[in-house]
Amino acid sequence: MLSGLPASSRFLALRWPRWLLVYVLALGLVAGPAYTMYVHYDFSHSLDTRSYLRIARGEFAGVSVTRRYRVLVPWVAAAVAWPLEKVYAHIWPQRAASEWPLRLGFYVVNCLLMGGFGLVLFRTGLLYGAAPPAAALAMAAVLTSRWAVYSAGLPLVDSLYLLVFALAFYGARSGSAAALVAVLLLGPHAKESFVFLVPWLLVFGQRALRWPAQLGWLAVGGAVALGLRHWIEVQVGAPPAESLHNALAHLENLVYSLHRLFSVKGAGEIFSIFGFFSLALLPGLRTQAARHAWLPPLGWPAAGLLAVVAAHMVLSGDLGRMGYLAAPVFAVAFALIITRLPLFHWLSRASTAEPERVG
Numbered sequence: 001m002l003s004g005l006p007a008s009s010r011f012l013a014l015r016w017p018r019w020l021l022v023y024v025l026a027l028g029l030v031a032g033p034a035y036t037m038y039v040h041y042d043f044s045h046s047l048d049t050r051s052y053l054r055i056a057r058g059e060f061a062g063v064s065v066t067r068r069y070r071v072l073v074p075w076v077a078a079a080v081a082w083p084l085e086k087v088y089a090h091i092w093p094q095r096a097a098s099e100w101p102l103r104l105g106f107y108v109v110n111c112l113l114m115g116g117f118g119l120v121l122f123r124t125g126l127l128y129g130a131a132p133p134a135a136a137l138a139m140a141a142v143l144t145s146r147w148a149v150y151s152a153g154l155p156l157v158d159s160l161y162l163l164v165f166a167l168a169f170y171g172a173r174s175g176s177a178a179a180l181v182a183v184l185l186l187g188p189h190a191k192e193s194f195v196f197l198v199p200w201l202l203v204f205g206q207r208a209l210r211w212p213a214q215l216g217w218l219a220v221g222g223a224v225a226l227g228l229r230h231w232i233e234v235q236v237g238a239p240p241a242e243s244l245h246n247a248l249a250h251l252e253n254l255v256y257s258l259h260r261l262f263s264v265k266g267a268g269e270i271f272s273i274f275g276f277f278s279l280a281l282l283p284g285l286r287t288q289a290a291r292h293a294w295l296p297p298l299g300w301p302a303a304g305l306l307a308v309v310a311a312h313m314v315l316s317g318d319l320g321r322m323g324y325l326a327a328p329v330f331a332v333a334f335a336l337i338i339t340r341l342p343l344f345h346w347l348s349r350a351s352t353a354e355p356e357r358v359g
Contacts, residue, residue: 029118029148034152037154049155055067055071056106068236069229070190072186073159079105110152110156118143121139124331125335129297134344138331138338139331147324160189164182165197165325165327167180169302180205180214181209183197184201184217204304261319274327281333281334305326305329
């Protein structure tokens with residue numbers, strides 16, 4: 001029944017075991033390298049990781065206001081760590097009373113979230129018309145980034161925020177209301193900078209969910225997030241204005257980020273986000289015909305999402321880490337170039353027949 005459909009459409013029609021296979025592939029791509037990061041990373045000089053470990057233990061006092069309210073991943077990691085601690089007590093009794101079980105909980109949760117992130121990227125590539133092998137290569141290109149290893153292996157919350165961005169881009173293209181509802185409920189808990197993504201959702205998410213419904217779900221997610229913030233502020237005795245002052249302080253990063261962006265070091269940091277996989281974009285920019293093969297399908301939604309990512313980059317001062325949020329756009333661009341340019345047809349097609357030339 002599916003033989004008359006394009007390869008990407010036939011793959012989208014397949015049942016859950018195939019998607020489970022892709023998820024396991026994505027999980028395998030991050031779990032191995034991230035394990036090395038989990039075991040050998042020196043936590044003594046990382047304020048971020050120490051903060052999230054404290055949040056997981058329910059200790060909010062002394063945690064920076066920038067990270068204090070991002071509780072979802074730390075709390076899930078703590079729940080996962082509780083049974084793991086019982087195992088640790090039998091296998092490594094010297095580690096059971098240390099932070100190792102909690103670190104392992106973060107590793108497990110973040111790897112699972114990054115696996116979901118990879119699966120959503122794969123499905124998004126198919127929706128844009130990429131061949132399944134090309135979509136798989138694009139997923140691998142993103143998940144082998146140093147930032148994927150960093151996000152999966154350490155006690156951080158980036159994995160959830162990455163999944164939110166991927167679901168947003170997927171939902172806008174597919175018209176999936178469920179994806180957009182998940183974004184609107186999870187986004188306010190992932191990071192406060194989610195507010196920059198909201199206008200993009202209201203404009204490009206209309207196909208999945210009309211803006212009144214979006215605002216309704218956003219109100220639900222925001223109300224829960226505000227309730228948690230108030231509870232935490234009561235615990236630590238923090239004044240409500242502290243969050244506002246912290247948000248305004250991020251504006252000071254603007255000049256620093258722009259200066260760094262247009263420097264040799266900044267260029268190297270941007271290149272390192274996806275590394276040598278970024279070079280695959282060069283053939284796609286070489287001729288007008290090559291550009292026409294992949295740029296028009298991305299369109300304004302991709303350009304808008306890149307603008308949202310740029311805002312994250314210049315306000316945070318962390319160009320590489322925030323630039324990795326552009327992974328959904330990069331993955332689709334990479335997959336379309338591999339699918340549609342003659343140079344890469346041998347990677348994306350099972351047939352050895354001479355393909356039609358694009359440019």
